[in-house]
Amino acid sequence: xxxxxLVLYVYLTLFLTxxxxxxxxxxxxxxxxxxxxxxxxxxAVNTIAIFIGYRLIPRPLPPIMPTIYPNRQVYSAFISSxxxxxxxxxxxxxxxxxxxxxxxxxxxAIRLYDRFGTTDYQEIKRLVRGGKR
Amino acid sequence: xxxxxxxxxxxxxxxxIALSLILVYFAAKGGLGGHPSASIVGIGQFIVxxxxxxxxxxxxxxxxxxxxxxxxxYRGFDTIFETTVLFAAVMAALLLVPGGIRGRxxxxxxxxxxxxxxxxxxxxISCIVVVLALNLALRGYxxxxxxxxxxxxxxxxxxxxxxxxxxxxxxxxxxxxxxAIGLRTLGLVGLVVVxxxxxxxxxxxxxxQAKPGSxxxxxxxxxxxxxxxxxxxxxxxxxxxxxxMEFIIIFIAMFLLDxxxxxxx
Numbered sequence: 001x002x003x004x005x006l007v008l009y010v011y012l013t014l015f016l017t018x019x020x021x022x023x024x025x026x027x028x029x030x031x032x033x034x035x036x037x038x039x040x041x042x043x044a045v046n047t048i049a050i051f052i053g054y055r056l057i058p059r060p061l062p063p064i065m066p067t068i069y070p071n072r073q074v075y076s077a078f079i080s081s082x083x084x085x086x087x088x089x090x091x092x093x094x095x096x097x098x099x100x101x102x103x104x105x106x107x108x109a110i111r112l113y114d115r116f117g118t119t120d121y122q123e124i125k126r127l128v129r130g131g132k133r
Numbered sequence: 134x135x136x137x138x139x140x141x142x143x144x145x146x147x148x149x150i151a152l153s154l155i156l157v158y159f160a161a162k163g164g165l166g167g168h169p170s171a172s173i174v175g176i177g178q179f180i181v182x183x184x185x186x187x188x189x190x191x192x193x194x195x196x197x198x199x200x201x202x203x204x205x206x207y208r209g210f211d212t213i214f215e216t217t218v219l220f221a222a223v224m225a226a227l228l229l230v231p232g233g234i235r236g237r238x239x240x241x242x243x244x245x246x247x248x249x250x251x252x253x254x255x256x257x258i259s260c261i262v263v264v265l266a267l268n269l270a271l272r273g274y275x276x277x278x279x280x281x282x283x284x285x286x287x288x289x290x291x292x293x294x295x296x297x298x299x300x301x302x303x304x305x306x307x308x309x310x311x312x313a314i315g316l317r318t319l320g321l322v323g324l325v326v327v328x329x330x331x332x333x334x335x336x337x338x339x340x341x342q343a344k345p346g347s348x349x350x351x352x353x354x355x356x357x358x359x360x361x362x363x364x365x366x367x368x369x370x371x372x373x374x375x376x377x378m379e380f381i382i383i384f385i386a387m388f389l390l391d392x393x394x395x396x397x398x
Binding site for chain 2: 007008011012015016018019020022023026027048051052053054055056057062063064065066067068069070072075078079082083084085086088089090092093095096097099100101103104106107108110111
């Protein structure tokens with residue numbers, strides 16, 4: 001019962017973090033702040049993915065066999081208490097690709113700043129409409 | 134607009150809170166396809182059972198690290214395509230450098246960077262980061278880590294040097310765009326060779342250990358007293374090269390661009 005409530009609490013925290021970061025992406029005027037909000041959203045989604053693979057038992061183990069010469073006892077203890085390795089494997093690549101995409105966005109932001117002298121989205125829109133440069 | 138929260142912002146915030154409450158309801162119902170419980174889903178249990186099953190080696194991966202064996206064995210194609218996505222992101226960023234990647238980095242910049250304390254500290258910490266990243270990459274088949282984690286932590290070191298000293302210091306150390314691109318290509322070629330070597334023995338592509346229906350005997354897991362972990366160690370090393378060099382490319386190009394050295398064309 002208590003663990004069920006805790007699971008719901010973690011879900012609520014993660015979804016709220018994601019929701020607030022979506023607010024940041026939509027409502028912030030500065031492009032750099034938009035990128036920061038996007039990375040927070042990325043992290044929240046990754047954490048949800050890892051959390052789904054968690055195992056609700058007293059002492060869960062990481063998905064790594066403790067020795068490279070296991071006997072039957074170590075092996076059965078491992079398979080009965082290891083957490084799900086699949087979300088972790090998907091998330092480790094997602095993190096790196098998220099960083100690469102963030103680099104690309106930062107690149108675009110630098111180019112925009114070079115061209116317009118500001119990273120404010122509204123200001124850039126005004127400059128484009130006004131036909132300056 | 135500036136200062137307090139405007140009406141539209143308040144609307145968006147309340148919408149976000151309502152949406153997350155609805156999502157929590159569906160997650161509690163199992164709508165995310167799974168739910169933390171005492172057991173794990175079937176495919177995860179299959180991998181945990183088989184990744185280092187020394188008693189029945191039919192589907193084993195030869196690695197006690199289940200995450201690395203998923204990345205390079207059970208779901209190797211996913212990782213290959215994720216490497217492609219990374220490649221595309223770096224290429225897209227490089228295409229934005231005006232005048233191409235042959236930006237000139239000569240030019241003085243002797244007394245650049247921050248104070249002496251910051252310079253010394255960033256030099257020491259970047260050495261520690263390099264050692265840690267190599268450890269993550271080379272031991273990724275027996276302990277947490279791997280090519281992706283090692284490569285992206287290696288990229289912290291040049292970033293620290295760029296911030297603390299300058300990009301010219303990095304170039305004097307020997308980090309050049311052309312070298313980084315060459316090493317990246319070497320890593321990609323290595324990935325292709327290791328993953329297509331089993332095809333010569335009538336095996337599957339990205340095959341690691343011997344599998345039913347394949348003639349390939351599998352990469353060596355033990356070499357005398359040494360534990361090698363099949364193909365995972367080679368994959369981790371080459372992926373480390375690819376990821377770290379791609380980040381170095383992107384950092385050098387970004388900071389050259391920042392200095393206006395990106396292109397004189």
